[in-house]
């Protein structure tokens with residue numbers, strides 16, 4: 123299977139991907155129908171949640187859409203815990219539409235503070251007629267006995283697919299528990315400021331320069347959005363471009379560019395940026411985002427693995443497509459969509475892209491290779507192969523990331539995890555390594 127395109131937080135003004143419980147109270151059936159459609163798309167059809175959200179009816183009220191997103195995200199985050207609570211009350215497996223109605227009802231009863239009568243009544247209305255009685259009976263049981271069952275579960279372990287738990291335990295040891303626990307909560311809204319922009323009221327200014335707002339904050343409501351004074355980008359996602367240290371006038375290629383968070387950082391620093399992106403829809407989104415930010419960038423629609431530039435570059439940012447397991451807080455569907463074989467396929471595509479990128483670089487030029495995956499095959503494992511491509515590892519120094527020394531590995535790579543800065547709301551899992559082209 124080809125690596126899925128990156129579901130990373132868009133740089134523009136789209137709905138924050140994981141609204142928290144700060145939204146308006148849940149409305150009625152249209153919200154739950156939309157939540158069921160999101161679960162059907164992600165769990166039955168294995169579509170990305172972000173794509174499923176775009177396919178919801180355009181007639182759906184934005185508040186219903188946000189509430190549906192909140193319910194579906196909670197079910198996806200706590201899927202196995204919810205199924206475990208339901209299990210004692212089910213004698214046989216109900217068909218998916220009834221199972222989803224049950225999951226939605228249970229999530230609302232146990233995790234979303236919906237008044238019990240509303241949670242049960244809407245789930246019953248949502249279920250196929252033949253299963254309405256069952257959904258009613260099971261959710262009444264869940265309403266009275268479910269909280270105690272939930273309390274007794276090892277939720278961090280249950281809600282993490284076994285293969286991910288094992289892989290993270292092998293890579294990070296006991297920290298796997300804190301990583302899994304970090305996936306239970308919604309992610310805050312992080313912004314990267316344009317140079318010289320002042321933070322809007324309420325922002326927490328992070329040591330690495332990002333601005334942080336509570337989960338559920340709508341970026342479009344913040345003053346300065348329309349004027350392009352900032353863009354949405356997780357604090358960890360902003361680090362690879364910082365480590366490239368772009369300088370004014372340098373020719374820099376951003377090889378896997380959409381939706382453009384890193385392109386914007388490079389261009390805002392005054393570099394002459396060429397942004398390469400393969401997917402036509404994402405090229406359009408990249409162009410839209412850069413237009414809002416008023417940043418001049420050359421956009422090329424091409425496959426970066428085969429594209430040949432007219433002249434070589436001073437520096438390259440390769441934010442390669444990956445399994446995105448570092449973004450599960452924002453994209454809880456990733457935990458259910460990915461399989462071990464996807465890691466291997468992604469790692470192979472990344473190796474091809476790194477090789478092509480090396481060929482586009484001037485002698486002495488620098489490159490940052492980054493992925494938003496927590497799997498070492500998509501990160502640390504590439505270090506050993508770079509030498510054969512004429513790329514020399516350039517370790518990141520301890521002083522390069524203010525306030526985040528734990529993110530620099532003994533080898534001098536960037537490795538962030540969802541549990542880092544836990545007291546501040548966490549961050550995406552990212553890997554980055556810096557190389558220089560020999561010569």
Ligand SMILES: C[S@@+](CC[C@H](N)C(=O)[O-])C[C@H]1O[C@@H](n2cnc3c(N)ncnc32)[C@H](O)[C@@H]1O
Pocket residue numbers: 127128129130133359377378379380381382383384385398399400401404424425426427441442443444
């Ligand atoms: C990890 S995301 C990039 C996120 C982006 N750098 C940012 O910070 O906003 C990867 C992107 O690479 C694109 N992509 C995947 N394979 C590609 C290829 N061979 N050539 C060019 N773009 C590619 C995907 O469509 C996706 O938009």
